[in-house]
Amino acid sequence: MLIDEVCDFLLPAAAAHAVADVRVGLGYTAVQLDDGRCGLAYTFRDDVQEGCCVISEAGTLTGRRAADLATWAKSSDAVARVVGLATLNALTDVPPDTAEAGLLTEFQVTSKDVIGMVGYFGPLVSPLRSRGMTLHVFERHPMPETDVLPEASAVQILPQCDVVILSATTFINRTLDGLLPLGRNAHDIAILGPSTPLLPAVFVDRGITALSGVRASTCVARRQRRRRNTPVRQGSEESNPPPCRCCGRLNMDTFPK
Numbered sequence: 001m002l003i004d005e006v007c008d009f010l011l012p013a014a015a016a017h018a019v020a021d022v023r024v025g026l027g028y029t030a031v032q033l034d035d036g037r038c039g040l041a042y043t044f045r046d047d048v049q050e051g052c053c054v055i056s057e058a059g060t061l062t063g064r065r066a067a068d069l070a071t072w073a074k075s076s077d078a079v080a081r082v083v084g085l086a087t088l089n090a091l092t093d094v095p096p097d098t099a100e101a102g103l104l105t106e107f108q109v110t111s112k113d114v115i116g117m118v119g120y121f122g123p124l125v126s127p128l129r130s131r132g133m134t135l136h137v138f139e140r141h142p143m144p145e146t147d148v149l150p151e152a153s154a155v156q157i158l159p160q161c162d163v164v165i166l167s168a169t170t171f172i173n174r175t176l177d178g179l180l181p182l183g184r185n186a187h188d189i190a191i192l193g194p195s196t197p198l199l200p201a202v203f204v205d206r207g208i209t210a211l212s213g214v215r216a217s218t219c220v221a222r223r224q225r226r227r228r229n230t231p232v233r234q235g236s237e238e239s240n241p242p243p244c245r246c247c248g249r250l251n252m253d254t255f256p257k
């Protein structure tokens with residue numbers, strides 16, 4: 001699985017760091033390392049068992065080796081996977097040639113392109129449809145009033161798409177590896193969202209042409225606000241991105257295959 005490859009790529013760097021703080025929020029989970037770097041991942045609440053404690057090891061995470069929590073990305077527990085992915089994102093350094101641009105400005109899409117979007121990215125849906133493009137949006141929880149299709153429909157429709165946009169939450173719900181082959185006929189495949197590991201060297205052989213994620217720049221301020229009992233932002237990764245610096249398309253050609 002791709003998440004195994006991400007872990008293998010980052011574990012050598014993880015060995016030198018400890019975890020300074022972990023915050024499991026209603027919208028996002030944040031992990032801060034001992035060097036101040038912070039990583040995010042979307043908190044997948046649909047798969048969380050109800051109860052007072054969502055992580056059995058809560059209260060013991062601070063000070064642990066980053067390598068320990070990074071491997072949680074492969075856990076069978078939904079919240080542990082989120083903590084693990086946030087740790088991996090904290091360990092990821094943004095490539096120096098990353099463009100500070102939105103995905104629409106990086107893709108050369110035309111009105112003739114058919115676009116498949118797994119995960120409802122509200123800020124992209126209206127601009128794409130306003131350009132006259134055919135857009136198919138797939139969600140685990142369909143929204144017929146917004147023309148959102150059930151995720152099962154992706155099996156038939158994604159192979160017909162010219163551009164495929166995948167939510168990075170597919171790492172968390174373990175659907176990414178099954179979705180990538182469905183985009184085999186697309187000229188562009190992007191992974192999008194704050195949960196995205198910005199590691200082009202890992203993805204270059206998988207047909208992915210763009211990674212769009214974030215590097216958290218306000219981790220300390222957000223942690224302080226939460227300690228003052230400010231409600232944690234709610235909503236989906238796609239509709240409510242955190243206040244972080246965005247990273248646009250990566251030049252995948254600069255990484256050897």
